[in-house]
Amino acid sequence: MPNGQLIAIVDDQVIVRSVHACILESAGFQTQCFATAEEFFAALSKETFSCIILDMNMPGMSGYDLQCKLEELGIFIPIVFVTDIGDVPTAKAVLKHGAVDMIQKPVEPESFIATVRAALRNAAKTTA
Numbered sequence: 695m696p697n698g699q700l701i702a703i704v705d706d707q708v709i710v711r712s713v714h715a716c717i718l719e720s721a722g723f724q725t726q727c728f729a730t731a732e733e734f735f736a737a738l739s740k741e742t743f744s745c746i747i748l749d750m751n752m753p754g755m756s757g758y759d760l761q762c763k764l765e766e767l768g769i770f771i772p773i774v775f776v777t778d779i780g781d782v783p784t785a786k787a788v789l790k791h792g793a794v795d796m797i798q799k800p801v802e803p804e805s806f807i808a809t810v811r812a813a814l815r816n817a818a819k820t821t822a
């Protein structure tokens with residue numbers, strides 16, 4: 695499934711970005727990492743992302759704020775939230791706004807890859 699699909703990883707922690715990129719690249723995905731939502735938005739006009747791996751809590755614009763901004767702009771890219779905060783109200787809010795899933799840090803590699811693949815499959819079904 696990966697074939698040229700570019701996955702954006704947006705997380706303020708460099709080690710988390712690196713680990714997530716390694717896991718996804720081991721499954722054949724291409725990744726591009728961003729430390730902030732603002733960096734991601736700067737690249738958005740130049741790149742086409744198949745999925746976004748998004749941290750909830752970041753300095754500046756939060757992951758949830760980024761999700762809402764994309765929705766406001768009419769940009770619909772599958773989002774998988776990866777967070778160390780797993781409260782029910784937050785999960786309900788991000789899912790209500792279209793996130794595919796919300797998983798806890800640290801991720802389990804096989805489950806993480808499966809979640810991203812499922813997000814891509816579901817996106818392909820809705821655009822077909």
